[in-house]
Amino acid sequence: MAKVILTPNQTPTLFLEAENITPDVFAGKDAAEIAALHGFVGKTTVTLGDYFTIEGAGGQTAADTTVVINGDVSRVKYIGMKMSAGELIVNGNADMYVGGWMTGGKITVNGDIEAFAGLGMTGGELIVNGNAGNYLGAAYRGDWRGMQGGEIRVSGNAGSDVGTFMRGGTIVVGGNIDVHVGTHMEGGTIIVKGDAKTRVGGQMVKGTIYVYGDIDVMMPGFQYRNDSDLEVDGDKGRFALYEGDMGERHPKKKGEVIYGQLYMKY
């Protein structure tokens, strides 16, 4: 597999918008061609070469291209946006929109990421060995198509509004999560292994949320159904099932009413 190594050589004064940093765009390009790819800082157009030292070359296709960023890119947005295949590894912190609208491939961030990561993603894997920001796996502002497929794993904590308008795929948060989880959720699974605060599953229609720890304040639109023993993401335990949001519409499938499901671990 061909490898491209990007080493940041300066921190942007504003923020660098670098939607070109993907295996898809790098495929078939050598280091010089990659360095010439554009990005934006404010209203100015810059090149990746202005901000990174670039070594190696892309493979023939995205699938045989690995991109490694060695260093802090906490002022770089849109890393891995719309990527469809291949691998992207960030050894440092990254800013917003990591893996936004990605359809395949694998992104690993060994550090923290900011908001809107995995926005509207339909496939692939996004692994964060650190903390994630707000709107993880959510929908773009105004859109009703949040995360629809693939998997997001965050080892640390996540911010607020995770999985807003989520329709498919899985989000696993190893630590705690802030307010508004799975708002307007219409499918998919969110697993929170730590604690949640308030407004979990608000206006949820479909899909499943697991919370291992505490929920500070439950939504009033959820009703207790039963207890059961489950294995969730390799963790065995006894869970209480709540269904909701009762204030939302309730679609039917094969004559049966469908609700969002919220499992709380004992």
Add this chain to the structure above:
Amino acid sequence: MTDYLIKNGFVFDPVQGINGDKVDVAIKDGKIVDAGDVTNPTIIDATGMTVMAAAVDIHAHVAGPKVNMGRNFRPEDKLFNCTAGSGMKRMEGGFSVPTVLRTAYLYARMGFGFSMEAAMPPLYARHTHEEIRDTPIIDQGALPVFGNNWFVLEYLKENEIENTAAYIAWLLNQTKGFGVKCVNPGGTESWGWGLNCETVDDVVPYFDVTPRQIVSGLIEANEYLGLPHCMHVHGNSLGEPGNYGITLDTLKIAEGVKPQNDFGREVVLHNTHLQFHCYGGESYASKSFESKSKEVVNYINSVDNISYDLGVVTLDETTTMTADGPFEHHLSHMNNLKWANTDVELETGSGIVPFIYNPKTFIAGAQWAIGLECGLFIKDPMRAYITTDAPNAGPLCRYPRVYKWLMSAKARDDMLDNTLKYGDKIRERCYIGELDREISLYELAMMTRAGPAKTLGLSHMFGSLKPGLEGDVAVYPYNPETDTDDPEKIEYAFGNAAYLIKGGKLIVKEGEIVDMGNKRTFWVNAKVNENPMVERDISEKFRRYYTVTQNNYTVEGPHFVPNPYVIEVDATK
């Protein structure tokens, strides 16, 4: 001003009976002149290309409060859909609800010279005109909505045509409006009571008047005034299975009514987006739903005083927006997406819902078929105009795609066989399978230029290349002799005009927009005899009900209408 001579093109001008002949077209001082009347003109070589008068859009939603609300509540419509400015052009963005600049550039690239904003809420006329002002290049007018207006409901309950006419004249003047639009007559007002008008004889609560009385009265008042355009109606029960009967009932209200105007207009009723009004059956399921386009268009073929536009569904993700508030509410409960709604005090209402016409569903495919059928069953193409009710049935940018479908049976079959999941079912439940008609370039010129110009009462300015008319000419990179092999060439050519001259100015040159033109706002100033009763009613309504005073209502001055083109009408006799 530069003179232009467009040489060697294949010219299509139904008004003059020119059908693909190689005729030179000359422009001097902003007007079309005989080819011999220009001296030292700039030559435009149109060899191998199609030349027509600039197109005229009779019905699109491109400016005003609901368009802007659509932009505001659909940021995702602009996501990945913006183009940076270059040369003359500023940044443009949006797909189904484009920015005013993209609207202008799109129209220019498609070779349009005039567009009618199809629904202006009078109370928000100021906003509508600000957007029209900010849309360069094309000339525009706007139709204020009257079908649920309290004045109109009260006058027409008693069949007071003269008072209705006096009120229309006043409102056109106040809002700088062009004509009379009527959306879901009575239904939007009924919705204030949680009801709707589903047939032409349902009674509007409190006002005690029916859609039939409203439509009939507005037609009569329109002809009493002798306005350039006729009464422009979006009937009751839009989009409902089985609504074709209501459509026929609405159309029959015009039976026997003669046009009265000095503008050469021959129709008294324009039924907009006919596609949405031609449904049979009792549900959207394929076992029940069916096309009734043939029945409706056959009726229109049998009379001579009705025109319509198609409202073709383009199978895109789009944004629906209409003054038909109850319909949008209904729609939002069908697709469960976001919904915006406004009640415009005393006048009308409005709703907005994003909508995906999914080619994998039977119903969207059937709607697509019905829109095209409406264009293919017409006997006189001067009375059927090509629209997508933009953006309701499809975005503005899709007009060239609709031309392709109308002009090529092969392109339609390709859709039915390869794109639509239920192509065979659609052939069975609709008429599309039995239609092999292909609209010719000559007919296209009628359905996009000569026809709409005539029904808008603007045939003395637009729609033809007759000397004396506005110097509005479009040149398309389409060779009618050699480009007939591939329908995609139609779509490409009509979306990428090689040249557009508008009001004698070169706007598009070799496919590039090079000038922002001299945009005008058209409105109609109708003079009526003094009518103290209507004047009193107006001040009374402002005093008692409106949240604004008349001073904050009137559209006046260069801020709103910097470059007006006023059409005077005298109804005092």
